[in-house]
Amino acid sequence: MKALSALAFSTAWSISLSSIATIQPVFAALDNEPNNSFNTRQFLPSSTTTVNGQLESGDVDFFGFSNLDTGSLFTADINSKTIDPLLGLLDDSGNIQAINDNESDNSVLSLLTGKVPASGSLNFAVSGLRDINLIGDHLESGSYRLSLNTFNLPKLSTNPTILNGGFETGNFSGWTTLGETSIETKTFGSNPTEGNYQAFLSTGNKTFSGSIIEEFLGLEAGSLDNLGKSLEPLPDGQATQGSAIQQIFTGKAGDVLTFDWNFLSNEELFPSVNDFAFVSIGSLSKLADVLSPTVISSTTDFFKETGFNTFSFKIPTTGIYSLGIGVTDWRDSGTDSGLLIDNVKIVSVPESNYGLSILGFGVLSLILRLKSKQQNKVKSISVRR
Numbered sequence: 455m456k457a458l459s460a461l462a463f464s465t466a467w468s469i470s471l472s473s474i475a476t477i478q479p480v481f482a483a484l485d486n487e488p489n490n491s492f493n494t495r496q497f498l499p500s501s502t503t504t505v506n507g508q509l510e511s512g513d514v515d516f517f518g519f520s521n522l523d524t525g526s527l528f529t530a531d532i533n534s535k536t537i538d539p540l541l542g543l544l545d546d547s548g549n550i551q552a553i554n555d556n557e558s559d560n561s562v563l564s565l566l567t568g569k570v571p572a573s574g575s576l577n578f579a580v581s582g583l584r585d586i587n588l589i590g591d592h593l594e595s596g597s598y599r600l601s602l603n604t605f606n607l608p609k610l611s612t613n614p615t616i617l618n619g620g621f622e623t624g625n626f627s628g629w630t631t632l633g634e635t636s637i638e639t640k641t642f643g644s645n646p647t648e649g650n651y652q653a654f655l656s657t658g659n660k661t662f663s664g665s666i667i668e669e670f671l672g673l674e675a676g677s678l679d680n681l682g683k684s685l686e687p688l689p690d691g692q693a694t695q696g697s698a699i700q701q702i703f704t705g706k707a708g709d710v711l712t713f714d715w716n717f718l719s720n721e722e723l724f725p726s727v728n729d730f731a732f733v734s735i736g737s738l739s740k741l742a743d744v745l746s747p748t749v750i751s752s753t754t755d756f757f758k759e760t761g762f763n764t765f766s767f768k769i770p771t772t773g774i775y776s777l778g779i780g781v782t783d784w785r786d787s788g789t790d791s792g793l794l795i796d797n798v799k800i801v802s803v804p805e806s807n808y809g810l811s812i813l814g815f816g817v818l819s820l821i822l823r824l825k826s827k828q829q830n831k832v833k834s835i836s837v838r839r
């Protein structure tokens with residue numbers, strides 16, 4: 455993700471703090487050589503959440519975390535002022551599951567997210583930039599900190615109607631969030647469409663895979679991949695990593711939900727890296743993708759944007775609805791896209807009242823016409839006099 459305002463950073467930080475506040479206190483361990491292969495990995499004591507390590511040229515540090523809560527989500531990141539790191543995730547047999555070199559378009563630090571497997575174990579390898587096979591093919595040398603956080607998907611509650619739809623509280627009150635989300639002002643480079651604040655979602659930094667987003671939003675497994683595949687000609691793409699927000703509310707038949715959105719991207723116009731923004735309410739659909747014809751150059755830190763558009767959905771029957779809005783990388787995670795959201799609202803069109811008011815207006819105008827006729831009669835009488 456691109457440079458964020460101080461406000462955005464503090465918001466993102468407070469959210470990540472609140473989500474990890476329920477887990478154990480931080481226990482730090484030191485990197486202990488030799489730990490240069492999966493088989494000689496350093497097993498960390500239970501409750502260890504941080505490793506302070508030292509990487510040398512050609513060195514790889516393998517670590518094993520254990521006794522984690524199966525099914526909980528995790529973020530693992532490397533911070534360093536001296537090296538350009540790369541982070542690998544391996545399964546319990548040593549097979550590489552994921553690699554991250556740079557967490558976003560403007561950071562060389564590394565970050566991986568996912569779900570703790572049934573074994574309750576996670577295995578990581580810390581190496582230097584571009585060492586995607588984790589064999590020490592790099593010249594980086596310096597200290598780093600590997601941090602692991604685990605947390606559960608947020609608990610959902612139902613609002614009586616859409617709350618904080620314009621984000622004017624300056625936070626995500628009323629919403630649940632997953633991934634890299636922040637509240638932005640006009641300093642972002644694109645003005646809010648309502649008030650002073652808007653929401654921003656990114657495909658860079660602390661993002662989650664499509665399958666975890668689907669679970670978060672209560673979508674059918676594979677539905678994000680299927681939507682992405684419908685937008686490009688090749689058959690094998692995946693919604694690799696993204697962010698989403700959700701609000702569950704009670705909607706009345708005939709009411710219309712609307713919100714404003716602006717899709718931003720640094721991606722080239724290639725179908726194979728067709729990042730997209732989406733909405734789910736009733737069904738899942740695309741808001742915009744990299745190939746959207748309306749993409750214009752951007753006044754934000756992104757290269758291009760669609761500008762603000764308005765999404766509209768008429769509530770078919772009275773009941774509880776889940777509104778999910780998100781953005782995801784497609785196929786790779788190398789180049790970021792984002793989504794600005796503002797002015798989420800429900801426009802009530804109470805049909806019975808509307809009908810009554812038309813009836814009422816009709817009756818009133820009839821009375822006025824009758825009165826007018828009477829007055830005219832009186833007038834005419836008086837004129838005669």
Ligand SMILES: [Ca+2]
Pocket residue numbers: 487488489490513514515516
């Ligand atoms: Ca090592």
Ligand SMILES: [Ca+2]
Pocket residue numbers: 538539540554555556562563564583584
């Ligand atoms: Ca890197």
Ligand SMILES: [Ca+2]
Pocket residue numbers: 619620621622646647648649650651652796797
């Ligand atoms: Ca707003």
Ligand SMILES: [Ca+2]
Pocket residue numbers: 657721727729783784786787788789790791
């Ligand atoms: Ca991308």
